[in-house]
Amino acid sequence: MAEVVLETQALTMRFGGVVASDNVNFKLRARELRCLIGPNGAGKSTFFKCVTGLLTPTEGQVFMRGQETTGWMPHQIASLGVGIKTQTPNVMDYLSVFENIWLAARRFHSVDEAKHKAEAVIDRLALNSIARSDLGNLAHGERQRVELGLVAVGDPWLVLLDEPAAGMSAEDVERMTEIIHELTKIAAVVIVEHDMQFIRSIAETVTVFHQGAVLMEDHVDKVMSDETVRNVYLGKKAG
Amino acid sequence: MQDRMGKDVLMTLVVAGLLIWLLPQLVSTYTLTVLIIYGMLGFSLGLIWGFGGILCFGQAAFFGLGAYTYAIAAINIGESTLPMIIAILVPAIAALLLGAMMFYGRLTDVYLGVITLVVTLILFKFINSTAGPQYMIGTARLGGFNGIPGFQTLNVPGDPDAYIWGDAYFYVCAVIMVLVYLLVSALLRSSFGRIAVGIRENETRMSLMGYDVAARKTILFAIGAAIAGLAGALFANWGEIVTPGLFSLGQSAEIIIWCIVGGLGTRSGPILGAAGLAYLKFALGQQSLIDNTLITGLILVLFVLFLPKGLVPAISSLWKVSFARRSPSRVHQARRIRNRGRANG
Numbered sequence: 001m002a003e004v005v006l007e008t009q010a011l012t013m014r015f016g017g018v019v020a021s022d023n024v025n026f027k028l029r030a031r032e033l034r035c036l037i038g039p040n041g042a043g044k045s046t047f048f049k050c051v052t053g054l055l056t057p058t059e060g061q062v063f064m065r066g067q068e069t070t071g072w073m074p075h076q077i078a079s080l081g082v083g084i085k086t087q088t089p090n091v092m093d094y095l096s097v098f099e100n101i102w103l104a105a106r107r108f109h110s111v112d113e114a115k116h117k118a119e120a121v122i123d124r125l126a127l128n129s130i131a132r133s134d135l136g137n138l139a140h141g142e143r144q145r146v147e148l149g150l151v152a153v154g155d156p157w158l159v160l161l162d163e164p165a166a167g168m169s170a171e172d173v174e175r176m177t178e179i180i181h182e183l184t185k186i187a188a189v190v191i192v193e194h195d196m197q198f199i200r201s202i203a204e205t206v207t208v209f210h211q212g213a214v215l216m217e218d219h220v221d222k223v224m225s226d227e228t229v230r231n232v233y234l235g236k237k238a239g
Numbered sequence: 240m241q242d243r244m245g246k247d248v249l250m251t252l253v254v255a256g257l258l259i260w261l262l263p264q265l266v267s268t269y270t271l272t273v274l275i276i277y278g279m280l281g282f283s284l285g286l287i288w289g290f291g292g293i294l295c296f297g298q299a300a301f302f303g304l305g306a307y308t309y310a311i312a313a314i315n316i317g318e319s320t321l322p323m324i325i326a327i328l329v330p331a332i333a334a335l336l337l338g339a340m341m342f343y344g345r346l347t348d349v350y351l352g353v354i355t356l357v358v359t360l361i362l363f364k365f366i367n368s369t370a371g372p373q374y375m376i377g378t379a380r381l382g383g384f385n386g387i388p389g390f391q392t393l394n395v396p397g398d399p400d401a402y403i404w405g406d407a408y409f410y411v412c413a414v415i416m417v418l419v420y421l422l423v424s425a426l427l428r429s430s431f432g433r434i435a436v437g438i439r440e441n442e443t444r445m446s447l448m449g450y451d452v453a454a455r456k457t458i459l460f461a462i463g464a465a466i467a468g469l470a471g472a473l474f475a476n477w478g479e480i481v482t483p484g485l486f487s488l489g490q491s492a493e494i495i496i497w498c499i500v501g502g503l504g505t506r507s508g509p510i511l512g513a514a515g516l517a518y519l520k521f522a523l524g525q526q527s528l529i530d531n532t533l534i535t536g537l538i539l540v541l542f543v544l545f546l547p548k549g550l551v552p553a554i555s556s557l558w559k560v561s562f563a564r565r566s567p568s569r570v571h572q573a574r575r576i577r578n579r580g581r582a583n584g
Contacts, residue, residue, distance in 0.1 A: 052447070078449035090447065092440035101438045107449045151447060204259055 002030040003065070005158050005188045006051065011060035013046050013212075018047040021057065022212035030157070033184050035199050035220070036192045038209030044192045045087060047209065051190075052084050053077045064158065074181070079107075085157035087163050089143050093136035097127055097146050100135055104150040121153045125179065141172035148179050159189045165198040177202050186201060200224070208232075209229050242392035244428060245424045255417045257519040259410070268409035270521060272477050277517040279470040280418060280509040281497040283475050285509025286499060287463035290432065292439030293456060294348065295356030303463040303485035305471025307366070307381075312389040323472055326412045330468030333459045338460035341454040347442075352472055356491070363486035384508060385483030393476045411474055416510075419466060424506060426462070435459050480511040489532075496535060501543050502549025512550060540580045 003142035006028040021043045028034055036044045049055040050097055051062055054075040061070045084109050085113065088160060092100050102119055105114035122131050125145055146162065151159055164180070165173050170222060173195075180202060183189055192201055203220040216223060223229055262271055280302050287293045306330040310496020312322035337358060341351055368384025379387060393408065395401040407459055426432045438445045438452055446452045475481045482492070493516070516535060523531035546553045 071447070073451075074443075075446040075449050075451050078447050084441065084447045086447070090444040090446060091439050093438065094440055097432070099437075103434060103445070104448045106434065111430060150444070154448065238283055 001107050002032070004028065004063075005030050005065055006037065006190070007063040008047075008051065009061045010205070011047065011050055011057050011061070011062065013043075013050055013055060014058045019212050021104050023060070024214055026079045026210075028158075028188050028190060031184055032187055033180070033185075033189045033202070033204050034191070035203040035206045035210060037194075037196075037199060037206055038170050038215070042209035043212035044209050045162060046212070048160060048190075048192050050158055052082075052088075052113045072236045078154075081154065083151035083154055083159040083163045084150050085147050085164060087161075087166070087192075089140070089147055091147055091150070093141055094134055096134055097138075098122065098131045099150075101149050101153050102148060107163055111162060117153055120211075124182075125152075127151050141168050143145050144168060144172070145175065146178070148176070152179070152183060156218065159183055159187045161189065162192045163192060163194060165193060165195045243431055247424060251417065251421060251424070255395040255413070255420075255581070257415045263406070263409070266518070268406050270518070272412050272523075272542065273474070274514040274517050275416050275570075276474045276477060277472050277497070277513040279416055279473070280467055280494060281464045281501065281509035281513030282416075282419065282423070283466035283470065284494050285498050285503065287505070288507065289503040289505065290427060290439060291435045291456060291459040291463075292442075293460055295355045295460070295463070295493075296352045296491055297357075297359035298467050299486055299488075299491040300355070300359040300461070301334060301467035302471040302474070302490070302494075303362060303366075303481075303483075304330045304333060304464075305468030306481040306485050307387070307471075308468070309472035310387040310390045310476045311376050311379040311381075313392075314379035316386070317391050318397075318399045319391055319393045319476075322391075323393070323469075326472035327465045327468050331465035334461040334464030335457060338457035339453075342456045342460070345453075350367060356382040356488075359486055359491055360486065363483055363488075366483040366486060372558070379533070383440055384483055386480050386484075388477070388480040389578035390479075393481055394404075408476070412477075415469070415473070419469070420510075421508065427506070431455070433457075462482075462522045493535070496539050498549075500549060502553070505549070505555075508551035509538075509551050512549065515550075 004027055006026070008026040011021055011026070012019065021134060024043075024047055026047075033093055038044050041143045045080040048053065050057040053069070053072045053076065056071045061068055063069065064077070064080060064082065067080075069080070074084070090181075095103075101118040102114055105117040105121075108143070109117055122128055125148070127142075127146065127149065130138060130142060135146060138146070148164065151161075159179070163175055168176065180189060186218070191202070198214070199220065203237060204212070205217065206223045207217045208215040208223060208229050215232065216229060218226075280298065283301070284295060284298045287295060293444075297434030305326045309322050309326035310324075312325045313319055316322055326386065337355075341354055348356065366381065367384050369381035370385065372380065374381040385546070391399065393403045393411070395403060427436075434445070434450060434455060436523075438450070438455060442452050471485065474485070495515035497516055498509045499512070501510065502517060516538070520535065522530050523529065523534055530567070539578065
């Protein structure tokens with residue numbers, strides 16, 4: 001069995017009286033690809049934010065590669081080698097694609113190395129033609145791709161993606177799938193996603209959230225055919 | 240990259256040299272000196288606001304702190320070299336503490352503005368109320384609303400009797416301004432500067448990439464305060480008196496207006512905005528027809544409405560539009576004409 005890279009123990013997050021994350025025990029092994037699904041308000045994003053340090057959980061612990069990271073700041077978690085993409089595109093709009101990726105690379109490399117790294121990632125993501133354009137002028141799909149570039153250039157061993165396929169065209173999603181598959185060669189990947197089409201095409205193991213807690217965790221085919229899951233989430237859609 | 244840097248430094252030196260040579264023939268060096276000092280003050284806010292995204296309503300606090308620190312230290316020490324250094328360090332350290340409190344507390348935008356504003360007010364009120372003889376630092380009396388006069392002004396390092404004043408003081412200030420400008424330019428070209436701009440653009444993203452945003456903003460804030468403190472010390476030497484007016488709200492607001500009018504996100508904009516508006520204020524102060532705060536306000540409104548990016552960005556984009564050689568469309572056109580010639584021939 002591969003090493004456990006991410007683990008939460010009894011992770012609970014309360015906002016006043018609302019329990020957004022309820023006693024979540026979660027385990028992820030190296031180079032695993034895991035999708036988190038669940039209806040709106042199921043607590044996926046809250047769980048994601050607790051893991052990435054954007055929120056501090058009310059109770060419970062988070063471990064990364066055996067080290068406790070509960071209550072750490074996002075930059076400390078990212079410094080461990082964790083790549084994070086938030087739900088809404090988070091990029092530097094008035095800077096060029098190159099500068100964006102260079103900044104991400106500079107965190108872990110010297111000035112010159114960062115330049116080479118950035119150029120290599122731009123090549124790999126086929127961003128050459130727009131490398132000098134400001135991000136603010138780009139289409140949504142391209143911006144999402146650049147953001148994945150920001151994540152990939154740091155050579156992470158754990159990648160956390162919150163709705164990477166949201167609002168993207170079919171072609172963009174396909175490209176995104178490829179990039180994610182490439183990432184799983186070096187890193188464990190967690191994807192929070194709504195788009196069932198996308199989940200079907202990419203997922204292996206799926207964790208289903210419902211009302212803040214983990215409802216079930218199994219292979220994607222089993223989850224998709226499960227009666228309870230259908231009822232809480234897919235019921236009407238999958239018919 | 241190296242080439243561009245050399246060109247930039249050369250350009251700076253040439254332009255600065257020309258200005259230092261030409262301007263004294265038009266305006267008195269006494270006035271020019273204070274314009275440079277205001278330029279430096281504007282520059283300090285332009286750095287942290289334009290390149291770090293930190294809108295500080297209290298840049299005047301660091302300016303005043305620098306001036307008071309210089310005055311107090313000069314009275315106690317009697318030679319100007321060490322007081323100049325202390326006058327840079329004290330505001331920088333104050334900014335480190337204040338900045339750490341604000342940035343590690345994850346305060347943003349509005350709250351930052353309110354806190355810096357209130358700190359300025361507190362200093363203003365405090366200094367104003369120190370008229371009694373019990374308010375002494377060493378042998379220096381704080382003097383309340385009368386301020387502190389009669390301190391040792393700038394002298395040649397090591398020789399307290401060789402005062403630097405008049406024209407010589409103007410050249411000293413000009414050279415210091417150029418040095419500060421070059422140092423800040425180098426800072427902005429460095430990784431620290433580029434990361435600061437990244438933080439201005441998107442704090443969350445930069446922290447998710449592993450950068451300690453709070454620490455970096457605190458350091459940048461302190462650098463800005465150090466420059467403002469230096470300007471304050473130079474101002475104290477120019478005016479030969481420091482008064483609580485340095486900490487006033489009007490002063491703080493003016494610095495922000497300088498930056499907006501001159502152009503945020505540029506290096507020269509805030510300097511030009513500061514010097515230009517300060518000169519205008521000086522010129523308007525010589526007549527009594529119109530109140531000059533009215534004019535300053537009017538200029539601000541006009542700029543916000545018609546040139547929201549400020550003077551320098553507007554001029555540089557105008558320059559690009561009118562003088563851009565080899566713009567892609569023209570190259571394209573030339574090629575088309577050539578091809579047509581070929582087809583006909």
